[in-house]
Amino acid sequence: MTLDTVKHATETPDAEQPWAELGLKKDEYERIREILDRRPTGAELAMYSVMWSEHCSYKSSKVHLKQFGEKAPESDALLVGIGENAGVVDVGQGYAVTFKVESHNHPSYIEPYQGAATGVGGIVRDILAMGARPVAVVDPLRFGAADHPDTKRVLPGVVAGIGGYGNCLGLPNIGGEVVFDPCYQGNPLVNAGCIGVMKHEDIHLAKASGPGNKVILYGARTGGDGIGGVSVLASETFESTGPAKRPAVQVGDPFQEKLLIECTLEIFKENLVAGIQDLGGAGLSCATSELASAGSGGMRVELDTVPLRDATLSPEEILMSESQERMCAIVEPQHVDRFMAICEKWDVIATVIGEVTEGERLEIFWHGEQIVDVPPRTVAHEGPVYQRPYARPDWQDALQADDAARLPRPKSADELRAQVLKVVGSPNQASKAWITDQYDRFVQGNTVLAQPEDAGMVRIDEESNLGVAMATDGNGRYAKLDPYTGAQLALAEAYRNVAASGAKPLAISDCLNFGSPEDPGVMWQFAEATRGLADGCLELGTPVTGGNVSLYNQTGETAIHPTPVVAVLGVIDDVTRRTPIAFAEAGQLLYLLGDTKEEFGGSAWSDVVHGHLGGLPPAVDLDREKLLAEILISASRDGMIDAAHDLSDGGLVQAVVESCLRGGAGARLVVPDGLSAFTFLFSESAGRAVVAVPRSEELRFTDMCGARGLPATRIGVVDGEEVEVQGEFRIPLAELRTAHEEAIPGLLA
Template sequence: MTPSAQPNHRTALDTVKHATDTPGTEQPWAELGLKQDEYERIREILGRRPTGAELAMYSVMWSEHCSYKSSKVHLKQFGEKAPESDALLVGIGENAGVVDIGQDYAVTFKVESHNHPSYVEPYQGAATGIGGIVRDILAMGARPVAVMDPLRFGAADHPDTRRVLPGVVSGIGGYGNCLGLPNIGGEVVFDDCYQGNPLVNALCVGVMKHEDIHLAQASGTGNKVILYGARTGGDGIGGVSVLASETFEAEGPAKRPAVQVGDPFQEKLLIECTLEIFKERLVAGIQDLGGAGLSCATSELASAGSGGMRVELDTVPLRDSSLSPEEILMSESQERMCAVVEPDKVGRFLEICEKWDVIATVIGEVTPGERLEIYWHGEQIVDVPPRTVAHEGPVYRRPYERPPWQDQLQADDAAALPRPGTGEELRAAALALVSSPNQAAKSWITDQYDRYVLGDTVLAQPEDGGMIRVDDSTGLGVAVATDGNGRYAKLDPYRGAQLALAESYRNVAATGARPLAVTDCLNFGSPEDPSAMWQFAEACRGLADACRTLGTPVTGGNVSLYNQTGDAAIHPTPVVGVLGVIDDVNRRTPIAFAEQGQLLYLLGETREELGGSAWSQVAHGHLGGLPPAVDLERERLLAEILIAASRDGMIDAAHDLSDGGLIQALAESCLKGGNGARVVVPDELSPFVFLFSESQGRALVAVPRSEEVRFNDMCGARGLPAARIGVVDGEEIEVQGQFSVSLRELREAHEGTLPALFG
């Protein structure tokens, strides 16, 4: 919020009566991010001008971040095209989606963005991103069990990246580690397009029993509304709701409201307190306080309920007694929840809060009417239909068109680039690739996270997907992966979104888990730019079509727009998270080549597909052509093979092929297992295409010799190409007839890059 938009504490209280009596009073609607037609619509809804408190509520709730006003016309495809799913228990529209994983267990998961706050204040922006997504999961009735962090930064050697990245990583690690939640995976990508506009996405997974699911609604006349958790302060006033709804100007953000400040120890108390409250069945509805704070919690609870709500705002516990009503409503102070509780259960609710040293205050009650009414020291300052605040905001059909430069970009085919031909040139290209910032080991980052706290992590980064044990007695577990290649999406946003889903789906299957459902974080440029809006529309269409084909419904997620600085937008970056279930985590498949003598099989077909590839970026700084082709039926078949082979003990290791192609997967699996490999280039492929192509629908697997016949028979019977290309052997990677590189040299190249840049 700009200084001119700050409420004036010295003015008389702007009550509903005063607003009715003074229709001509000028109001700072533009400074609060509203358009003139939006302000006029608010006046039409209310039949008068809004009070200052009402204007504050509408401004944050109608922001792009909270209302999805530019994106909802495209997001509806995720519902319209949703595949039938017996596993889906709660879908789009709640704090997070919920899926059935069997044995009466349910899992909830969601990914959200905290992009702009993390650029303004890296540590707190990233930390409160973790805190916010954890509370979303908690509000569904689940115990949070793991987090993930898909990250995008500018050029790795840029001075501002050295400012932003360490703070973001410290914030994620500091908050997540204090909560005692393992960070089981994610991504780190560097690209010039994210310079000045990093992407900090955060995912959380929670576990519950079916009967523990809770929804955000205020029903039952006379039920009490209880605010509990941290006191409300001046940090984060307007916060993400305003900051994430405007483009950064080239000289800096036009709006820099205070970024929220997190307290993970308070959040840990809030989690345990809330879970005990759930266990005793004390709440009729619950909502966390994140973006838009009390404005969001009160309006959404009332809107989704069967009645109205009356709130006494002056009863809200404050850290700063000078806060005005408008500031209290807009504050995005962290570690707060809002619950609806039957009167006879309020006493026990408050007892549990006191036990956990959590402040809890009855601030209102559910009313028989249909209005959200808020009072300040007995004076009414809000009287609105809650749905108009929470769910009936503006809907824009933004103009969009294919950008004029798209044809030229796609015509600039990477196949025309000079490529290595000799064995020495291939060796140099391989080392350059695996040591490049995007393909290098991310252990400098992930070692700052606790990946194994709680004792249920069975797979974590750098594995293809993170995996958590859900039930100790049976071994039931879930795997999660997130992926999104902005370079592919820049070349073709429809196909790029499908490739993001395909890779995440493939990563989950490579661990041995069966993919069930999707969450997404759609990071794009300004919706007021027709080119960026076309990218968004195409990505939504592509993702919805692919989800329908693969049978994985979108359960919820987040849209982050205005990710650009001046006229320079980020690459369209749809980040897709896939959750899968595995009956027994003891059957999981790691990426490591752990035993010499294992046979290496390449599954799928390799073609000359280099558009948007890691090789083209590392060797030539090039982006052009078309991304790899998508064959979703092949992805489904590959997943079935990987899952069956894992379950039946036919493979010892599996690694999907994606960024960097075969040589990247080979290097990672050899280094993880501490064993080398000898591979032979198939006759039909050139050594370069064999090593660096990024054809999709492929995986590299290690097969025990005793299982080779059975594995080949299965692949043959199901029609999946499977070629034996080598064996796990020695202490080097040898591409026969071309080159060899020792694991020692490979490890130095792969693991030394990030410490040299940031350590």
């Protein structure tokens, strides 16, 4: 093959180039020529194509994402915000916590096991690159209909990939969600999150400064897997014919990643790096251009020194490969020998591939010939910015007018009982133990809460019992009805879940999953959801620290429901004061906190019983959410409640059943005055929780709620071995357990 060198590119301006095949638009290709004042070399074209992809450049979304900065609330906790590998917050006692959620949707449909496994690996390296030890992972997942044949192909592979990779790393999987909906058929959402812990002084940033400093690539060898990977795969829709791009999916090796983690942490401990970046989406193209762009600007790389698994790879393929378990470090010359010695100790391959230079260009050479000469900012940070047209879809009014209030309600106590069992045993409301039991939730011994609790929680200091909690939530049905409100409901639910565990919400990361940005209706959904999330975070005081946008989640003309997934991170001073969801002790008094209204749009009941989606989602009151959170946190800290469970999908009856089954104790419920039994059980009004209060604490608890103006209604008592709604029905826990726990294994058998 004849190499396209910089000189040759200058001398042959009219040579044909495969810019369209690499995903670039004609105007983008012309812009590259304008930047370089010549046509790009083949290697430069490869770099620009992956770095200017939707997945890496956010070219359709960045005009909306800037709201997260413009509307950012004041926060004493925020240490590192948007723009780095992950956000960092101060959690006290000198500790900092870094966290982030990202997507690996398209690769996971094509090759479920490796797609999901490398999604975990990638997010773990993002956390590691900040200077932190990864301590836990979470996985919000969305699949097609639970009984669809392709779900049986995709889901087991995804779950095995997440469990296999995370378990091998020794990281507990403490949270996430699993949702089934036909809209995700052909476009599953595999979002992965990670939490890492460090001291304030250990924070590292992705920059390459200091002329003469060495650029060291270390970790696995570079292979042909993942060429164009997420950067290209995630920037186009699937055709209705299905997946056909297996070579683009990365292949993971968790044992190599474990060595890389320990090696990197030892390097950090000895303060040997001046800058560091993991190699994820866009591989070396991303690592070199971002490090140079964020630093002094100049870098020279000898690409032929990169260790390869496949000696036949071209320079373009090496630059585009997204092979896993690789990091890039900037190291001062006097530290190189020690850096290499630590890598050798951990059996990690490390190679000096270049150095930081005085100039402002990223220059890459291949066997002595210059193949790249670009301003790095134009590759990494100055890609296209699209003001995509957006418009409220024509069908939105009709969808909202199709109110769930018109749906027939149960006419008898027997029918109400049957519908309770139907909802509790439906795929989205059923126990996900078949899935979560494949994850190690307690490895390392610091897991305090994990699935099916409201939030995952880990202890980060064994002496003080300081801990952090995380919850992820998102409801595509709500967002389809109203994207602005739907995004705020996702935020509110994750915020409420963290507070219900006893932790104080501090900050968020998000994963915004939508269809094609080239559809004005999808872009309207995205714009509204982003606006809703930014407004909600401002009101709740929880800054967005970073996240991910995943677009083109559609097959042909059919897009997924808009699915903004929100991860809220919280801190708890003493994990021994955390609140579980389990009703475990007879005599505990059950209180419903918040107001219950006739709100069934997008509800589990309307979906499961009637197959209906229409109307408006529940209203959002963020002031009420803040008040509810304050009450839950105070009650947890002061020992006023034994259990708490937020109310969301499935309403009160779903929460009560889950808490009863978790603790092995029944409950007797009384319908409050002014509510029908149906509304009491199935309404999905937001800003609510059910708590179990010891009799000795009832007066103190109700006085606190009354003083702060939070409605608190006594609705029953923990007792017996059944769930009874007085005057309506009784269901033994054994019958509920069968319905709740056998649904998923039955569907996936």
